Amino acid sequence: MMRAWVLHPDIQTDRDRRAAQPALDEALALAAALPDLSVEGGEIVRLPRAHPGHLFGTGKLEELKTRLAADEIGLVLIDGPVSPVQQRNLEKAWGVKVLDRTGLILEIFSDRARTREGVLQVEMAALAYQRTRLVRAWTHLERQRGGLGFVGGPGETQIEADRRAIDEQLVRLRRQLDKVVRTRELHRAARARVPFPIVALVGYTNAGKSTLFNRVTGASVMAEDMLFATLDPTMRAVDLPTGRRVILSDTVGFVSNLPTQLVAAFRATLEEVLAADLILHVRNVAHPGTEEQAADVEAILADLGVREDVPMIEVWNKADLLPPERAAALAALADRHDTVALVSALDGEGVEALLGMVADALDAPRSRRTLDLPFDAGRRRAWLYEQGIVEDETPREDAIAITVNWTARQARAFHDL
Structure with a gap:
């Protein structure tokens, strides 16, 4: 089981900065939600600003390196965005794997998704994210199941081969997703009824x-x-x-x-x-x-x-x-x-x-309306009766006049049929 450490960068110049301790607590809970990790703890790192190359300053970088080595940490989870350059530099400086907040959430979602659409969509989201991580390896694309490979992936491979593998995988996933979307549309129609x-x-x-x-x-x-x-x-x-x-x-x-x-x-x-x-x-x-x-x-x-x-x-x-x-x-x-x-x-x-x-x-106000339905609109007519909202029905020469007493939701659902 990989030993992990959580860091919450408390950047003073961040306009969206939040209370540091609750943020760290949430990051620790996120890390605990990922299986096969032993979360050893975490800390708040206060920074006057984010270093463009390493996120942390040189002194803090060395201090953390010593502590991570002493505790035999194999994965550092950073509660915030980390650029590809920062990720590469931190991994080289510390000799451990580094994962930012987005990568961690993607990994958790991949582990938890159960429906076919959920699995496909989260894998596509992960690939789009990974494509920007130019130093990562993509051999996990061949996996039949399991996580996304952010945590336990192997070493580096050729960047162009990586990109080509990702692009081919995205094309395949989009084709599969198109089929799943059609099923989703059927489910939506069923919900309307x-x-x-x-x-x-x-x-x-x-x-x-x-x-x-x-x-x-x-x-x-x-x-x-x-x-x-x-x-x-x-x-x-x-x-x-x-x-x-x-x-x-x-x-x-x-x-x-x-x-x-x-x-x-x-x-x-x-x-x-x-x-x-x-x-x-x-x-x-x-x-x-x-x-x-x-x-x-x-x-x-x-x-x-x-x-x-x-x-x-x-x-x-x-x-x-x-x-x-x-x-x-x-x-x-x-x-x-x-x-x-x-x-x-x-x-x-x-x-x-x-x-x-x-x-x-839900005791919504109702309104009364008379609808003129063609004789071949049997499905829509049946839906009105299923809802129990028909008050009167009168056949005419070219249509059926149906008086309904419905809610705004039922009116929207009818027009979506």
Whole structure:
């Protein structure tokens, strides 16, 4: 098992700089999520600025080299972006493998992806990332399974041969992905015919989404104290206290500085959010950086193009980890808002009240409209009846006049048929 050390560069000139200790804690959790690594620890390295060639200054470079050698470290994980030149120079200076934040997340996603599309997309994202790493080796492209090779890859090979191997692999993957996309379109059409609203769980990774999902559905989705425990779509039917049935969807957790390639790589999962009638934003309110995490989630949702008219409920989770005074203050604050619920998914506190809020939010206003359907539009007519929204039907000479009483979601789904 390879011994790893985590470094969080706290660069004073970085405009997006965040609190260093929570950032290091998250980086350590990321590293722990990768199998076959023994994470020995980590540290914050404060830098007045980033050195263009080595990231760290000469003195710090030598200090770290001595410590890494003494602890027999084989892999250094740097919590931030590292250029190809910096990566090459650091590996030569320290005699160890170096992986930046993007590479680490890609490696974790590769290990966790289960659906065919997820596997293909993450491999393509990894190849696009690796193509810029001119000093890396690509023999892992021949693997039938396993990780991406960032951690345990062999030595250097000829750059041009590497690039050619990557380009050929990308062409092959795109062809495979085209076939998978057609299947995805069929799934999307099937979702449009489902007569139940979709409720999507979103949130920062390790916020407790899967624990809440299991609590509400009685399912056994992987729910561990580990970042990115859930990567592929999981959907279950849930009956609300009012008797109304909804589809609950668990999604991949978001994280700050998530590689943009991975947003596309897990489009299959994130499409459930785009199609949702209601979004539950699950937050770990016991985390010191909960506000920053919430801002990251909201930014990614905006990048995905989630419609502003989709209602959202903030689920303040992990209330069981709060000090009593803090829990009481947040409970009082949540009571003053119709779209905030304080819960503990672990012990079930507040979950029933949350389901009641979900039922209220989905009690969407309806509008009445008369549609003129051609006689050959049997599938669309059948869908209207499946939804239970037809009030009247009158045959005419050239069409069928159908009066429906539907929600905005049902109107959108009908027009997408």
